[in-house]
Amino acid sequence: MKELLKEKLEKQFTTVQFEFIEQFDELTLKFDKSAIVNVCAFLKDEDGLKFNFCEDVTAIDWATRKNRFTVVYHIFSMENKFRLCLKVDVDETECSVESVSSIWKAANWAEREAYDMYGITFLNHPDLRRMYMPEEFEYHPLRKEYPLMGIPGAIPLPKK
Amino acid sequence: MQKLTKDDVHPKIVQALLGADSHITIDDALENEMILNMGPQHPATHGVLRLLLRLDGETVIACVPELGYLHRGYEKMAENMSYLEFIPHTDRLDYIAPPANNVAYALAVEKLAGITAPPRAQYIRMLLAELARMCSHLVAIGALAMDVGALTVFLWGLREREKILDFFDVICGARFTTSYTRIGGVASDVSSDTLKNIIVFIDQFEEKLDEMERLLNGNRIFVERLEGVGVISKEDAIDIGFTGPNLRASGVEFDLRRATPYLFYNEMDFKIPTYTEGDCLARYFVRADELRESAKIVRQVIDKIPNGEVMLNSPKKVLPRKTEIYTKMEELIHDFMIVNFGINPPVGDVYHAVENPKGELGFYIVSKGEGQPWRMKIRSPSFANLQAIPHLVKGQMISDVVAIVGSIDPIMGEADK
Amino acid sequence: MGLESKLINDGFFTTTVDALAAWARESSVWPMPMGISCCAIEMMASGDPKYDISRFGSEVMRFTPRQCDLMIVAGTVTYKMAHVVKKIFDQMPEPKWVIAMGACTSTGGMYRSYNVVQGIDQFLPVDIYAAGCPPRPENLLNALMQIQDKIGKTRVKDFPDPPHTSYDEKQGELSLSKN
Numbered sequence: 162m163k164e165l166l167k168e169k170l171e172k173q174f175t176t177v178q179f180e181f182i183e184q185f186d187e188l189t190l191k192f193d194k195s196a197i198v199n200v201c202a203f204l205k206d207e208d209g210l211k212f213n214f215c216e217d218v219t220a221i222d223w224a225t226r227k228n229r230f231t232v233v234y235h236i237f238s239m240e241n242k243f244r245l246c247l248k249v250d251v252d253e254t255e256c257s258v259e260s261v262s263s264i265w266k267a268a269n270w271a272e273r274e275a276y277d278m279y280g281i282t283f284l285n286h287p288d289l290r291r292m293y294m295p296e297e298f299e300y301h302p303l304r305k306e307y308p309l310m311g312i313p314g315a316i317p318l319p320k321k
Numbered sequence: 322m323q324k325l326t327k328d329d330v331h332p333k334i335v336q337a338l339l340g341a342d343s344h345i346t347i348d349d350a351l352e353n354e355m356i357l358n359m360g361p362q363h364p365a366t367h368g369v370l371r372l373l374l375r376l377d378g379e380t381v382i383a384c385v386p387e388l389g390y391l392h393r394g395y396e397k398m399a400e401n402m403s404y405l406e407f408i409p410h411t412d413r414l415d416y417i418a419p420p421a422n423n424v425a426y427a428l429a430v431e432k433l434a435g436i437t438a439p440p441r442a443q444y445i446r447m448l449l450a451e452l453a454r455m456c457s458h459l460v461a462i463g464a465l466a467m468d469v470g471a472l473t474v475f476l477w478g479l480r481e482r483e484k485i486l487d488f489f490d491v492i493c494g495a496r497f498t499t500s501y502t503r504i505g506g507v508a509s510d511v512s513s514d515t516l517k518n519i520i521v522f523i524d525q526f527e528e529k530l531d532e533m534e535r536l537l538n539g540n541r542i543f544v545e546r547l548e549g550v551g552v553i554s555k556e557d558a559i560d561i562g563f564t565g566p567n568l569r570a571s572g573v574e575f576d577l578r579r580a581t582p583y584l585f586y587n588e589m590d591f592k593i594p595t596y597t598e599g600d601c602l603a604r605y606f607v608r609a610d611e612l613r614e615s616a617k618i619v620r621q622v623i624d625k626i627p628n629g630e631v632m633l634n635s636p637k638k639v640l641p642r643k644t645e646i647y648t649k650m651e652e653l654i655h656d657f658m659i660v661n662f663g664i665n666p667p668v669g670d671v672y673h674a675v676e677n678p679k680g681e682l683g684f685y686i687v688s689k690g691e692g693q694p695w696r697m698k699i700r701s702p703s704f705a706n707l708q709a710i711p712h713l714v715k716g717q718m719i720s721d722v723v724a725i726v727g728s729i730d731p732i733m734g735e736a737d738k
Numbered sequence: 739m740g741l742e743s744k745l746i747n748d749g750f751f752t753t754t755v756d757a758l759a760a761w762a763r764e765s766s767v768w769p770m771p772m773g774i775s776c777c778a779i780e781m782m783a784s785g786d787p788k789y790d791i792s793r794f795g796s797e798v799m800r801f802t803p804r805q806c807d808l809m810i811v812a813g814t815v816t817y818k819m820a821h822v823v824k825k826i827f828d829q830m831p832e833p834k835w836v837i838a839m840g841a842c843t844s845t846g847g848m849y850r851s852y853n854v855v856q857g858i859d860q861f862l863p864v865d866i867y868a869a870g871c872p873p874r875p876e877n878l879l880n881a882l883m884q885i886q887d888k889i890g891k892t893r894v895k896d897f898p899d900p901p902h903t904s905y906d907e908k909q910g911e912l913s914l915s916k917n
Contacts, residue, residue: 267562293389311852394851416776479786
């Protein structure tokens with residue numbers, strides 16, 4: 162399955178640089194964020210791959226100056242029973258990536274959560290609102306600079 | 322920063338609610354669309370979920386769920402505590418079946434650390450996971466029946482669940498939030514008397530389940546309220562992220578215990594109940610059948626359980642036994658290092674998913690080699706299952722909304738994290 | 739039993755209005771289960787056949803605040819949910835009592851994070867705190883019995899006519915004014 166994947170991806174996307182990492186019995190694919198929608202559409206529809214189930218979309222904050230965030234996609238192929246992890250790097254200055262909710266509807270809410278927690282904008286998302294925090298909330302909680310106990314007064318409490 | 326006012330249907334939510342195009346036209350001259358708030362305070366079974374419904378008379382045109390009323394900040398807290406300290410927090414994710422979450426988390430961390438628990442511990446984990454599955458499905462069926470109006474089944478289900486909770490009390494020390502698994506095994510051993518009592522319980526469980534099913538399956542009101550309501554097709558179910566019994570009720574025969582086997586499930590003999598209709602009644606039937614399959618698995622586990630240790634003997638990664646900490650020097654040092662500095666797994670990330678009663682619970686752990694995870698993401702099944710609600714309630718009546726939410730069986734503790 | 743033994747001899751007995759009112763109030767405490775998370779499951783379990791709560795008079799767990807006199811806040815209260823809890827508390831008619839069930843409602847519990855209110859007594863007047871995570875059903879029944887003791891000591895003059903409540907448009911909250 163891994164060889165088939167490498168072969169098909171390299172044949173189809175000649176301009177994109179793929180980095181294959183194998184660790185703990187899992188395969189991870191790293192590439193540039195501009196190709197995300199095309200690669201995902203290819204992975205979903207191609208015969209022999211058929212990654213029809215998007216399990217999760219999330220992000221990691223590395224707290225470095227360059228390439229601060231990494232957006233991680235976990236997709237699963239029910240036919241071949243194979244799980245793949247895709248990673249794209251997102252910089253803080255251009256904090257946006259194309260949304261894959263047009264390919265898998267399951268990614269819709271997961272991307273909203275990533276937006277709420279990290280502030281990464283997903284372009285062409287049908288309904289990009291905050292997920293957990295109230296709409297008026299100004300910060301993004303899971304960024305590394307946000308304190309664990311929160312900022313006092315950020316969300317008001319009712320009076321006694 | 323403006324204060325939250327009484328009118329807290331935020332303009333963005335209203336926009337999402339009204340923006341949905343509707344193919345439903347009612348031949349009525351009166352303009353009677355209204356926005357109804359099925360607020361966060363519901364009857365206590367499904368938790369704090371807020372549904373904003375746009376209604377035309379009794380028919381729902383659009384629905385916008387709003388989560389976040391139970392967002393406790395798990396992922397931020399996980400970055401600040403060691404792997405061992407996070408185990409009690411995993412209990413409170415899917416709080417109807419806490420042992421199942423413990424097992425899922427322990428497996429994910431063990432995959433990251435590169436260790437495997439001894440066989441007896443794995444069998445005990447399987448036993449607990451299946452008993453937890455039975456607990457969860459009893460509450461799910463009871464709550465669905467209660468929402469639709471059949472109150473007796475709820476109390477009968479809780480009565481059976483109390484017997485299972487007594488077993489958790491004896492095995493794990495706590496009846497509800499157990500925190501029983503550890504990295505490298507389980508906290509304590511199970512005595513053979515308990516295993517015999519579990520078999521006695523399972524023997525009488527099947528006929529109690531038959532009793533409950535007789536009450537529901539022949540009840541015309543129950544069947545007519547659930548049949549044909551909230552139908553979702555096979556492709557839509559996979560696309561929208563359904564897992565667990567909801568997916569199996571739409572015709573997809575997919576179970577993580579068979580697809581990516583973990584623990585010793587590949588040695589157990591059990592069926593995967595699948596129905597093709599995809600409506601609420603099918604989801605109920607899948608859960609009732611899964612109760613029987615779980616009872617079967619529990620019998621096989623108790624049959625096959627080997628003797629042996631319940632905690633792995635790996636000093637750098639697994640806590641030593643309490644008796645040895647108090648008497649031997651090296652074990653004391655290892656205990657000190659593990660509790661204070663953590664287990665320090667290798668650098669990398671891992672995603673491990675198990676079949677929870679509600680669906681697929683996955684833990685994505687990113688480690689930088691320290692004692693605390695750098696990032697922990699919990700892929701909760703209820704979060705993904707709730708996404709389907711706007712799709713399922715379109716065109717249904719208000720009372721069907723209650724039945725649909727009940728049949729999807731969300732738990733807000735894990736949906737909101 | 740208490741009453742029959744007194745009635746058997748004379749057919750009547752004398753008491754104070756205070757005692758009668760307190761006895762009536764404490765023997766039929768109807769709880770309003772504000773079930774938010776895990777403690778709600780233990781609250782449900784205290785209503786099941788094994789730990790029957792209806793033998794204490796709390797047969798009906800009405801989910802409408804207008805008919806209840808005891809609010810059992812069961813589960814972690816987040817900042818977003820606090821407004822909802824306060825709104826429902828305001829809708830309950832006097833006299834009303836509050837049980838803070840579990841560690842999360844008493845002090846924030848094991849969640850020291852940005853979104854959890856560290857104790858509901860920051861915005862609600864709490865009468866009894868039930869400790870535990872979650873408290874066992876017997877613990878909740880003990881809390882209920884203590885509320886009954888507390889009610890048993892009240893007098894009728896503790897609950898005067900409710901003041902006229904007016905809705906303050908600017909503040910957006912219910913405010914009490916003497917009228």
